[in-house]
Amino acid sequence: MDEPLHQRIAADLRRRIAGNDLPIGAALPSESQLCEQWGASRAPVRQALAALRAEGLIGGGQGKPPVVRSTAVSQPFETFLSFSRWARELGRTPGQRTLEIARRAASPETAGALSLPEGDPVVELLRLRLLDGVPVMVERTTFVWPVGRLLFDHDCDSGSIFAFLTAQGVDLARARHVIDAVGADPVDADLLDIPPGTALLRERRHTTSAAGEPIEYSDDRYRPDVVSFTIENSQQARPALLRTRGQVS
Amino acid sequence: MDEPLHQRIAADLRRRIAGNDLPIGAALPSESQLCEQWGASRAPVRQALAALRAEGLIGGGQGKPPVVRSTAVSQPFETFLSFSRWARELGRTPGQRTLEIARRAASPETAGALSLPEGDPVVELLRLRLLDGVPVMVERTTFVWPVGRLLFDHDCDSGSIFAFLTAQGVDLARARHVIDAVGADPVDADLLDIPPGTALLRERRHTTSAAGEPIEYSDDRYRPDVVSFTIENSQQARPALLRTRGQVS
Secondary structure, three states, rough: HHHHHHHHHHHHHHHHOOOOOOOOOOOOOOOOHHHHHOOOOOHHHHHHHHHHHHHOOOEEEEEEEEEEEEEEEEEEEEHHHHHHHHHHHOOEEEEEEEEEEEEEEOOOOHHHHHOOOOOOOEEEEEEEEEOEOOOOOOEEEEEEHHHHHHHHHHOOOOOOOOEEEEEEOOOOOOEEEEEEEEEOOOHHHHOOOOOOOOEEEEEEEEEEOOOOOOEEEEEEEEOOOEEEEEEEEEEOOOOOEEEEEOOOO | OOOOOHHHHHHHHHHHHHHOOOOOOOOOOOOHHHHHOOOEEEEEEEEHHHHHOOOOOOEEEEEEEEEEEOOOOOOOOOHOOOOOOOHHHHHOOEEEEEEEEEEEOOOHHHHOOOOOOOEEEEEEEEEEEOOEEEEEEEEEEEHHHHHHHHHOOOOOOOOOHHHHHHOOOOOOOOOEEEEEEEEEEHHHHHHHHOOOOOEEEEEEEEEEEOOOOOOEOOOOOEEEOEEEEEEEEEEOOEEEEEEEEOOOO
């Protein structure tokens, strides 16, 4: 809440646009309405609107009321990668329960995913991730040894591994996410408290340094009623990516 | 096959990069190797490499062998939207079997998705989509009436509705795709010839005109062993989106 007022106004409007409360084509509240709603003067309201205009979220202006042009800008790389950061930006409480952290010899599959010789040491982590205390995702991550070994000195229940590794100087710079669906296996079913075979949203992620050196490979399985991925694209604009709250139909 | 040689060489390299046959960090074949492989002179090979360099897929050069920098550029909007076009660009044969096309009054859910008053007429289409003759996706699309009515004069089994509507002047310009997972319902199970409850990859899509007017809402359910979505993002570059061949682990 130390954020300047114009940032808070902009953040609130972004949330309303992303949540489809203000869909494409909708007129934004007028400047006077926003001033009244926030007990603000014109300056911070105009600054907030300018920020959204710069992001391509709204058009209009020059006397015309601003209108929603696009409902999404991509989440920053860190937000898309880090479950903890994503949850906090939603105003939710992230949690985790580490079930296992192990040094193992790379299996053929892991060796392929991390471009390592089979049998090289890797660090495998199995964590259950929670949102406001509710189990929502099973995370199976394999790290290359020079990075994974750092985790033996870290309390993986204390929060974001992404933040910890970044602070240690690990260059998590690019990621490739393959998204599909998979039936819950017995471990998933037990941890997420759902029947085996329940459809889960799966994200398989390869994360590398800027130079392309493999750092981690993860198989993350989400309860699809809680988490979805949203992509917005168009003929012109650059695509937007978001990890989103699930929308059960 | 009327494509100029340099385009064919570039397309082949793009495919090998996107398919992870040439992963990030991998060196490309040398110019001489490419010349030999394609029975080509240096000029088209260099032109192909220049194209990939311009797209940010490869780096290196100035004497150093080119290296893969990024494995993906976004598919064009049309390719991401149109199943037929996507299949053809993969070198596969798209197919479809129209099970139902109906004029109906908009249900509360449809009315919400298309921003229409409940009870307004809409056109609902149920199609099974095939890849090389194999059923891979169940498509349930609802069109606003002024667009959907065009389909009663069209053979929906003849191919791409996207291409047909575009040729009719319909402005399909933006799309929002919400991706999650869902268990096969009895209709899905029957059409895809899988057990009920099997995990399917679901894409729910809102497509609008450039101005944001709703045109269609679709619920597409894919066999995840055949189709997945791939997202590539990084600290710097714009994200890339691809509909991809499924990768069963």
